[in-house]
Amino acid sequence: MSSEQSSVANVDHLARDRDGNVVTEKQAWNALWAFLIGFFMILVDTSIVTTALPATIRALNTNLNQGVWINSAYLLTYAVPLLITGRMGDRWGPRRMYLIGMAIFGASSLACGLSPTIGLLIAARAVQGIGAAFMTPQSLSVITRLFAPEKRGAAMGMWGATAGVASFVGPVLGGILVDTLGWEWIFFVNVPISIVGLWLVVRNVPVLETHGHSFDWLGVVLSGIGMTLLVFGIQEGEQYNWGTITGIISVPLLIILGVVFMVIFVLSQAEWAQPYLHPHASDFEPLVPLRLFTKRNFSLANAATFLVGMLVNAYVLPTAIYLQSVRGKSPTIAALLLIPTAVVSGLLSPLVGRVLQRRRSGRMAAIGVALYVISSIGWWLFTVPSTQLWVFPVLAAIGGVGAALTWSAISLVGTDDLGQADAGAGSGVFNATRQVGSALGSAFIAMVMDARIRARHDLGRGLGESMFVTITAGTICVIVCASFANFKRAREHNS
Structure with a gap:
């Protein structure tokens, strides 16, 4: 085996800190928990603003077009640097990059809450996105670098639980904060979390070997x-x-x-x-070593995470609008009707992580995405005034099972073949792919909602039919996930 191949395939050696000491399993778990606090916070922040948008627009005396930029500026500055910040984690260490990102995120969150005008709020959100971009690749990279291959399933299960729960906690938390304390608190709440997160990372995350190029x-x-x-x-x-x-x-x-x-x-x-x-x-060393894409699972996992990012973002928007604008529910009540997704995903993801260590994860991911498709079909069929409200928590729970089976499985397949030197680069590519998929999902669902509502002259049915976006993306993703190689067999072959 050539040295170039081994840098990707040889993942059996354990991580060492800057002094050459092997990182123990306990140290690895402590480091992961410290990173997951910030990872959860930045994922929540991608969706929490949507719930608070009407209140924020009213408070700052602005219009909807300017208000949309509150989220757009964040998503733009979050997605663009991910390739770069992933490689920076390899070059200067994931701990250092994460601390820089957390400090930027916390300070800009305070600036967001204190912003007296829409222009200053948009600028602060753009800086917040840069902080998130520094942090995100490091959380996935640390699993690849600190955990031995046979231990990654459980670690990825916790990572997947965090991603799945955060995607749906944002709207719930946003509704509660807006209805009780005001729109500013969706940003102020990040400040104490950032301080605690900084302390935990300094205390628990070792300074790892760097790979200088x-x-x-x-x-x-x-x-x-x-x-x-x-x-x-x-x-x-x-x-x-x-x-x-x-x-x-x-x-x-x-x-x-x-x-x-x-x-x-x-x-x-x-x-x-x-x-x-x-x-x-x-x-x-290139920013993105193209040899990573010679690995079948890495390439397929990037395609799958693109489609899942597109699916999830397209799924959340019409469901929230339907419950508020068609069924007349407050932001908090509408979010609570959808909370089974977060609860079920959070409970199942750790169990899924343990299963991933001995079963084919591609099949599990395919089942998970198929459940997302089933839930989307349910929303398409039941967005009519006669539907009883209990139906929607059931559909949300089906989506929660899908989230638990999907995120961890795809992420583990995508990063399983990455070696120590390529963990940051691979994680950066993986997260950038997901974010671009999320941006495309938001754009497509907005376009289709507008088209179907105009054609139907019925807000409810138009929102339901816009679920064709998630159904289509999910169906393609099921096929991609079913094409994954058995990740354990692939690793044995490479080693």
Whole structure:
């Protein structure tokens, strides 16, 4: 086996700290718990603002178009740097990058809550997204780096529980805070959590060995421009009716340019291009080592997490709008009707993690996504005034089972073949793929909701029929997940 292959495949060695000491299993779990607090916080923050948006718009005396930018600015600055911050974790250590991100996130959360104008709030949210981008790849990377392969299932189960619960806790917590304390508290609540999180990381996360290579600044520029154009175009397309923004600049042009820059970026990462682009850097390492994509499961897992990110974001919006705008429920009541998703996912995910250590995870992921599809079909059929309210918690619970089976399984398959040196890069790619999928899901569901509501002249049925987006994405994802190789067998083959 070549050294290049072994850097990806040889994952049996244990992590060591900066002094060369082996990180024990207890230390690994303590580190993971410390990281998961911040990971939970930033995932909640991607959805909590949606619930508080009407109150925030009223309080700051602004309009809906400007209000949408409160979330759009965060998602944009969150998604774009993920490729870079993942590799920075490899280069300078996940602990250091996470601490920087947590400090930025906490300070910008305080600034968000204190913002007297919509402009300052949008700017603070953009900084908050940068903090989240520093933190997110490190939580997944630490599982790959600190846990031996046979122990990763349980660790990934906790990571999956955090991701699944956070996706639906945001709207619930947002509704309660807005109805009781005011919109500012959806941001203020992050400040004490950030302080506790910083203390826990300093106390429990070891300073790991770093893998120093010449940093790929050309890749940073190309991927940054490409991701910005792509995510902005996808995210804001509906606001401009997928047409002209100003002058000759249009949404399709931005997306096309984004694709062009990303293609150039990918070509710059190829092994054959390195002697021409970096002739004097013998220790150069690309931002995204393309050899990672020679691994079948890594490539399939990225496709699957893109589709799941798209599915989940598309699923949440019409359900929340239906319960509030059609059935007349308050933000808190509407969120509580959906809370079985978070409860069921949180209870099942640790059990799923233990099962993942001995069973094929691709099959489990396929079943999980299929349950999301079934729940989406239920929403499509039952968004009529005569439907009893108890039906919706049942559909939410089905989605919770799906979330528990999906997140951990896909993430474990995607990161199982990553070695110590590539953990950050692989995690950055994985999280960036999910975020772009989430942005695309938001754009598609907004476009389809508008089209179906206009065609139907019925808000409820239009919202139900927009679930075709989640049904389509989920069906494709089931096929992708069913194509995963057995992750244990793949690891044995590589080693």
